Amino acid sequence: MIKIQHLHFSYDKTPILKDISLSLPKGGFLGIIGPNGSGKTTLLKIIAGLLKNYRGEMTLEGKSLSSLSRQEIAQKIAVVPQDTSIPFSFTALEIVLMGRTPHLKLFAFETKRDVDIALKAMELTEVRHLAHRLMDDLSGGEKQRVIVARALAQQAPILLLDEPTAHLDIKHQIDIHNLVQRLNRDKGITVINVLHDLNLASLYCQEVLMLKEGSIGFHGPTKKVMTQDNIEKIFEAKIYVGQNKDTGQSYYLPRS
Amino acid sequence: MKPLTLSKWLSTIFLLTVFLIAVIIFSVWVGAEKIDFVRFFQMTSERDRDILFYSRLPRLLLGAITGGALSSAGAAYQSLLRNPLADPYTLGVSGGAALGSIFGMGLGLPFTLISLMAFMSALASMGLIYWIARLKGHLPAHTLLLTGAIFNAFCFAIILFINSVVTIEQVHQIIFFLIGSLSTESYQKIAVIGGFAGGGFFILMISSGRMNALSLGDETALHLGVDVGRFRCFIFFAASLMIGAVVSVCGLIGFVGLFIPHMVRLIWGADHRLLIPASALMGASFLTLSDTLARTLLTTSAYQTELPVGVITALLGGPFFVYLLKKQQRCLL
Amino acid sequence: MVKMQFFKKSVVGGLMLLTIVAGCNRSQPSKPLPTHVPTIVSLKPNVTEILFQLGLGDKIVGVTKYCLHPPEAQKITKVADYVQANLEKIIALKPDLVITSHENSTKREIVTLEKLGIRVLTLPFYSLQDIFDSTEVIGEATGAGQRATSLVSEMKRDIQEIQDKIKGLPPPKALIVLDHRPLVVAGGGSLFDELMVLLGVENIAHQSKIRYPHFSTELMIGRAPEVILDMAMAVNVNNVKNKEGFLEWYQSFSSIPAVKNNNIHFLDVSLFHPSARIIEGIREMAKIFYPKVFFSS
Numbered sequence: 039m040i041k042i043q044h045l046h047f048s049y050d051k052t053p054i055l056k057d058i059s060l061s062l063p064k065g066g067f068l069g070i071i072g073p074n075g076s077g078k079t080t081l082l083k084i085i086a087g088l089l090k091n092y093r094g095e096m097t098l099e100g101k102s103l104s105s106l107s108r109q110e111i112a113q114k115i116a117v118v119p120q121d122t123s124i125p126f127s128f129t130a131l132e133i134v135l136m137g138r139t140p141h142l143k144l145f146a147f148e149t150k151r152d153v154d155i156a157l158k159a160m161e162l163t164e165v166r167h168l169a170h171r172l173m174d175d176l177s178g179g180e181k182q183r184v185i186v187a188r189a190l191a192q193q194a195p196i197l198l199l200d201e202p203t204a205h206l207d208i209k210h211q212i213d214i215h216n217l218v219q220r221l222n223r224d225k226g227i228t229v230i231n232v233l234h235d236l237n238l239a240s241l242y243c244q245e246v247l248m249l250k251e252g253s254i255g256f257h258g259p260t261k262k263v264m265t266q267d268n269i270e271k272i273f274e275a276k277i278y279v280g281q282n283k284d285t286g287q288s289y290y291l292p293r294s
Numbered sequence: 295m296k297p298l299t300l301s302k303w304l305s306t307i308f309l310l311t312v313f314l315i316a317v318i319i320f321s322v323w324v325g326a327e328k329i330d331f332v333r334f335f336q337m338t339s340e341r342d343r344d345i346l347f348y349s350r351l352p353r354l355l356l357g358a359i360t361g362g363a364l365s366s367a368g369a370a371y372q373s374l375l376r377n378p379l380a381d382p383y384t385l386g387v388s389g390g391a392a393l394g395s396i397f398g399m400g401l402g403l404p405f406t407l408i409s410l411m412a413f414m415s416a417l418a419s420m421g422l423i424y425w426i427a428r429l430k431g432h433l434p435a436h437t438l439l440l441t442g443a444i445f446n447a448f449c450f451a452i453i454l455f456i457n458s459v460v461t462i463e464q465v466h467q468i469i470f471f472l473i474g475s476l477s478t479e480s481y482q483k484i485a486v487i488g489g490f491a492g493g494g495f496f497i498l499m500i501s502s503g504r505m506n507a508l509s510l511g512d513e514t515a516l517h518l519g520v521d522v523g524r525f526r527c528f529i530f531f532a533a534s535l536m537i538g539a540v541v542s543v544c545g546l547i548g549f550v551g552l553f554i555p556h557m558v559r560l561i562w563g564a565d566h567r568l569l570i571p572a573s574a575l576m577g578a579s580f581l582t583l584s585d586t587l588a589r590t591l592l593t594t595s596a597y598q599t600e601l602p603v604g605v606i607t608a609l610l611g612g613p614f615f616v617y618l619l620k621k622q623q624r625c626l627l
Numbered sequence: 628m629v630k631m632q633f634f635k636k637s638v639v640g641g642l643m644l645l646t647i648v649a650g651c652n653r654s655q656p657s658k659p660l661p662t663h664v665p666t667i668v669s670l671k672p673n674v675t676e677i678l679f680q681l682g683l684g685d686k687i688v689g690v691t692k693y694c695l696h697p698p699e700a701q702k703i704t705k706v707a708d709y710v711q712a713n714l715e716k717i718i719a720l721k722p723d724l725v726i727t728s729h730e731n732s733t734k735r736e737i738v739t740l741e742k743l744g745i746r747v748l749t750l751p752f753y754s755l756q757d758i759f760d761s762t763e764v765i766g767e768a769t770g771a772g773q774r775a776t777s778l779v780s781e782m783k784r785d786i787q788e789i790q791d792k793i794k795g796l797p798p799p800k801a802l803i804v805l806d807h808r809p810l811v812v813a814g815g816g817s818l819f820d821e822l823m824v825l826l827g828v829e830n831i832a833h834q835s836k837i838r839y840p841h842f843s844t845e846l847m848i849g850r851a852p853e854v855i856l857d858m859a860m861a862v863n864v865n866n867v868k869n870k871e872g873f874l875e876w877y878q879s880f881s882s883i884p885a886v887k888n889n890n891i892h893f894l895d896v897s898l899f900h901p902s903a904r905i906i907e908g909i910r911e912m913a914k915i916f917y918p919k920v921f922f923s924s
Contacts, residue, residue, distance in 0.1 A: 088516055112519025119513065126378070126509055126564040132297050136507055140519035145503045145567065147300045170295060192518075327849035340882035341848055348879040349845040458708075470809060477809040477844075480879070589843055598832065599840035600809065 039064040039196070039228050040085065045094035047077075047084060054080050056253045058094075064195070065226045067219075069233055069243030069260070073273050076249040078232045079200055085230065086198055087111040098196075112140035116192035118185055118199045124173050130184045131169040134160055137191030159190035162217055164210075178205045186214060190221075197221070199231045203238075215242050236277075236290040240264050248272045264288065298565040306562060310575035314358065317579045321354050321586040322346060326593040355484050356476045357585045357603070358578035360540040361550055363491040365577025366570050367533040368551020369558070370498050373509040373566055374529050375424075377438060378556065379618060382416075382537045383548035385438070386445030390419025391534075391541035393449045396456060396468055398542070405542075406486055413490070413538025419445065420530050474547040474604025476585050483543060490539035497532035498570050501525055505566035547604045549611020550577055556618065581607070664770045665723030665746075670707050673752060674726045675700050676902035677762055680778060681771040688720045696897065696904065712736050718743060726765060728752050728901075752901035754821055759783070762903070778903055785906045786825065793827060793917050800829045801916060802852040802885070805839060805896070806859050807876060810847065814840045818901065822909055828854075828916050848880050854916055855885040858896040 040062045047055040055077045062068055070078050083089050084096070087103055096103040098114060106114075116137070124133070134156040135148055142148065148156075160166040163183040173181060182205055189197060197218065203211040219242050221227045233239045239246055239260070246263050248255040255272045256263045266279045269290065278293040296302075323329060327345055334342045364382060371380040371387075382388045394415025398408035427441040453472070457465050504525050507515040515522050540547075554577040558569055581603065588601040668689035669675040675694040678687055684699055689706035706716040714736060717725065725740055726748045737747045748768055750761035759779045766775020801823065803813035813819035814835035823830045831850040832842060857873060870893055877886050885891055892915045898908035914921040 086517060088513065108516065108521045109519040112517065115517075117517040119517070122511065122514055124510060126373075127559060128506075128564050129295055129297070132295075132506075132563070132565065133510075135297055136510070136518060139504070139507050142503065145500055147298065147303070147567070153297070325845050326843055327845045341851065344848045344880050344882040345845045349843070349848055470806070475809055479808070480876075593843050593846065596834070596836045597840060598814070598835035598842070598846065599837050600843050602809075602841075 039066070039099060040230075041095075041097045042085075043095040045081075045084065045092055045096065047080060047089065047092040049080075054252050055084070055092075056251075058254060060247060060254075060257060062228060062230070064228055065222065067222050067229045067231075067242070067244040069231050069239040069246045070249065071233055071236065071239050071246060071272075072249035072255070075251075077252040078249055081249070082117075082198055082200055082230065082232050086115055086117050109140050112192065112194070114194050115196045115198060116189040116194040118189045118197070118202045120200045120202075120204060121178075121182070122185060127172050127174055129170050129172055130165060130176065130180075131156060131160070133173060133184055134187045134191050137188035140192060140194075155193065156187070156191045159187040160184070162190060163187040164213065179207060179210055182206060183210065183214070186217075195226075196228045196230070199229070201232060201234060204234075211238070218242070236264070236269065240288055240290065261288075264290075295563045298563070298568055303568055306568060307571055307575070310572055310579075314575050314579045314582075317582050318354050318358065321582055322350050324586055324590060325350055326590060326598075352479055352481060352484060353476045353585060353589070354582055355488075356479055356544065357582040359484070359488050359491050360476065360544050360547065361554075361577040361579070361581025362574035363495070363536040363540045363577075364547065364550040364581075365554040366495055366498055366574040367536045368577075369555035369566070369569050369573040370501075370505065370529050370533045371551070372555055373505040373569075374526060375438060376509055376511060379439060379552070379615075381549065381551035382533070383546065383551065384442050384615070385420070386423055386442040386449065387416050387419050387534065387537055388541050388546050388548070389446040389449035390422075391416040391538045392472060392546055393452055394538070395542040396453055396471065399467065399471070400456060400460060405483055409486060409490060409539050409542040411538075412542035413535050416534035416538040416541070417531065419449075420534055424530075471545045473602040474545040474607075475588075475600075475602040476544055476581075479543060487539040487543050491536045494532040494534075494536035494539070495574060497528055498536075501528050501532070502566045502570040505529070505570070506564075509564075509566070545604070547581070547607055549607050549615060550581055552618070553607075553611050553614050554580060556614075584610070665768075666720070667769065668706060668717050668720060668722040668725045669694065670712055670725060670727035670732070672696070672897070673900035673902045673904075674728065674750075674765070676900055676904050677765055678726075678769075680903045681762075681766060681769070681774050683769055683771060686769070688722055689717060696900070714739060718745070724748060724768060726750070726768075728761075752818075754818060755786075755825070755905075758901045758905065761901075782903055782906055786909065789909060789913050790825065790827075792920055793913060796827070796917055796920065798827045798829045799854050799916050800831055800850070800852045800884075801854040801856065802831050802847060802850075804855060804857045804859060807873060810842045810844055811839050812842045812847075814838055819899065822899075822905075822912060826909070826913055826916055844880065848883060851882070851884055853884045853888070853890060855883075855891045856912065856915060857891060857893045858899070 042058055042060050045055055045058040046053070058081065070081065072078050080089070084092055087106070090104065098106065103111070135152065137159070138148055138152045138156065157166060157169065160169060163186045165180060165183045165187055168176060168180060168184070173184065176184065182202065186202060199218070203214050206214065215238060218229055222229050231243060243260050245258060246260045247257045248263065248268065250272045256268050266277060269277055276293040278291045280289050280291065281287070282289060325345070329342050329345060333339050334346070337343070368381040371382065371385060372378055391412040394411040395408055398411040403411070423441050423445055427437045453468065457468055460468070504520045507518045507520045508522065508525060512522050555569060555573045558572045558576055562568055562572060584606040585603045588603045588606050591601060592599050664683065664686055666688045667678060667683065667686050669678060669687055670691060672691060672694045675687065675690050676696050678684065679697050679700065687703055690700055690703045691707040692705050693708070694700045704716070704720065706713050706720070711733070717740065722745060724746050727737070729749055729751045732749060737749060740747050748764070750764060751757045752761055759782065762779055763775045766772040803819045803823070805811045805813060812832045813830065814837050815830070815833045816836060817838035820830050820833060831852050832840065859873065874891065877891055880886055894911055898911060899905055
């Protein structure tokens with residue numbers, strides 16, 4: 039689905055990403071982790087088509103990313119950014135409906151079908167009841183769930199997330215990640231998720247890419263790659279890896 | 295508030311258009327000189343004909359076009375700059391357009407060229423202000439306002455400099471120009487700026503669909519498939535065309551582009567597909583009514599003088615601007 | 628000894644008192660200056676004209692950019708434009724007297740000059756009576772008192788002559804236009820209005836209490852003046868293009884009698900500078916308002 043070959047990216051002569059190559063099939067679920075400044079968000083932006091002056095090749099479903107128009111990219115890729123501020127008084131439903139923009143003509147109105155898709159997306163992220171409330175009046179967590187709903191309303195086969203649950207309480211963190219996982223398993227949506235939280239990465243991602251200073255540190259299936267050694271090398275911090283006796287799932291804690 | 299549908303759009307636009315027509319008809323009959331309906335329709339009075347068609351109607355049309363242009367351009371700037379305090383006047387774009395017009399007048403150019411000079415200066419001003427105020431892809435409100443204020447001050451300084459080197463006749467022209475008035479202009483001029491403003495408005499209308507996404511920020515808009523760079527150019531171009539056109543005829547009329555879009559948002563929501571045309575219609579009505587007030591308020595008194603419409607809009611808009619600023623400050627806290 | 632002390636003190640005290648009293652009366656001289664005629668700086672075009680009319684042209688050392696009449700005035704050093712004076716230049720010329728008018732004068736500049744010991748005369752020129760009075764004051768301050776008095780009498784005589792010619796004639800309805808966009812006219816209380824009243828002309832803007840109101844064009848149409856005197860400053864009477872442009876503008880208001888009958892006249896507004904030259908202006912006005920009377924003469 040997504041293929042990246044020998045990607046190099048610099049910003050003002052400072053190299054940010056060095057020789058990144060990876061290939062993600064349809065239905066894959068990739069987590070990107072790494073220390074601050076390792077280039078995670080930059081990589082995500084490049085995949086989303088936001089940054090253009092990179093060296094190397096990037097293809098989406100076989101087509102080169104640079105050959106696609108903005109609208110075409112948006113029909114294939116939906117992004118949930120870290121946080122957004124909205125200066126105008128839009129309602130939650132209006133914001134989610136904007137997710138339909140890639141599918142609308144220049145001056146068109148949303149059809150009933152569009153509205154249904156938006157409402158369904160809001161149900162999935164449990165914000166349906168807030169549809170006609172102004173975004174200004176919602177809590178940080180509610181706002182974030184509306185943004186996730188907007189990305190879902192885009193109905194794109196690829197979903198990119200940049201720390202989508204950073205401001206949410208634990209219940210909603212679990213809910214959103216479970217939702218994304220369901221979409222990945224049942225609907226075959228390809229997911230790339232940038233995460234700080236090692237536990238979430240380990241719990242939900244099938245494969246993990248560990249970046250350090252712009253280069254690939256380690257890449258592969260989660261269980262194989264997220265070892266204590268590797269993590270300590272990448273993050274230069276001491277950690278403790280435990281195992282959940284019931285599920286066999288690893289968990290990661292700081293070690294003083 | 296439910297999201298925008300075609301029927302809501304049509305009914306609102308229809309309502310506002312009817313209102314505007316009513317305002318124009320009302321304003322045509324209101325004035326210092328009494329017009330007799332019956333006598334007018336019998337078309338026997340030359341005096342009535344002159345008053346209605348050569349004194350009042352041109353002003354009304356000019357007011358409607360100017361009010362519509364300033365309001366919709368204001369709404370467009372607000373979406374693009376993601377800031378409800380943006381307006382051609384506060385941003386300094388009107389000041390730049392005024393400077394361009396004055397250059398044109400000083401050079402003695404024919405009117406259409408003066409209008410074009412105003413348009414180009416508006417565009418250049420917008421570009422310059424945008425470039426100065428931009429910080430890592432964001433345009434924080436205080437920086438934008440500050441840049442606009444300084445830019446306005448700069449333009450005025452140059453205008454005053456020009457004032458000191460031109461002949462005394464031109465000095466008077468320049469000062470009256472700056473005040474902002476809709477004094478009787480010829481139908482030709484009105485047609486010219488109507489054309490420019492209409493063209494700009496058309497571009498805004500087509501882009502209005504994408505303005506919603508644009509108002510969420512460059513990155514989000516890109517993610518939603520909007521070619522931000524291209525639309526930003528279109529919108530700045532169109533808004534500058536409209537502002538250049540109206541400023542070159544009417545001088546500086548402030549706050550309309552601030553006041554009207556805010557009111558429209560309060561009543562009908564922030565969806566730009568409705569905001570742009572509704573602002574234009576409401577702005578047209580508002581300025582026409584303000585001008586009717588300006589030309590009748592003191593005319594029937596012992597002073598028998600007209601007020602420039604810029605005075606009325608400033609008196610109404612100034613306090614409103616302060617209110618908006620305070621509201622924003624509270625939100626930030 | 629004590630008597631001498633007391634005498635000295637009272638003389639000194641008396642002199643001090645006299646100086647203070649004399650100093651308080653700075654702007655209006657209580658007595659004419661001694662026989663030598665002072666060098667003068669004029670800060671207003673009409674003041675320059677008056678000085679020349681009093682035969683004091685060669686005593687003027689500084690004028691403004693706009694002092695164009697008489698032509699000799701243009702050769703004198705420029706020390707000011709219409710509103711702002713170049714104080715350094717004025718001080719460098721070391722004039723004995725600076726004369727300006729109340730209108731459009733900067734108090735601060737006047738005070739600064741006075742502080743430096745330069746005498747400043749600020750005079751009103753709002754009405755005909757002001758012109759007469761101020762001319763006499765200038766005459767007194769410059770030792771040309773007699774010439775001033777006879778000039779004023781001449782002016783009064785000329786005005787009377789004109790008034791006699793038009794006595795008993797029906798008053799025409801008129802409007803004096805000073806700018807087009809916005810339409811600025813001469814209202815009640817302006818010097819122009821006074822002249823119109825003098826000539827028995829009905830000024831359709833007379834009711835306005837403001838000297839130069841922004842008139843609504845519909846008022847101009849509604850009150851239907853028979854004569855329009857256009858003195859817009861942008862009108863250079865010799866500039867055909869400007870005149871044509873303005874005449875075209877009037878054509879939109881074709882219901883106005885003045886427009887229909889081609890009774891729109893252009894005059895140079897500087898003819899009406901508040902000096903003796905205004906008599907010429909009044910004469911031109913009379914010719915325009917009462918063409919039948921003046922064409923024969």
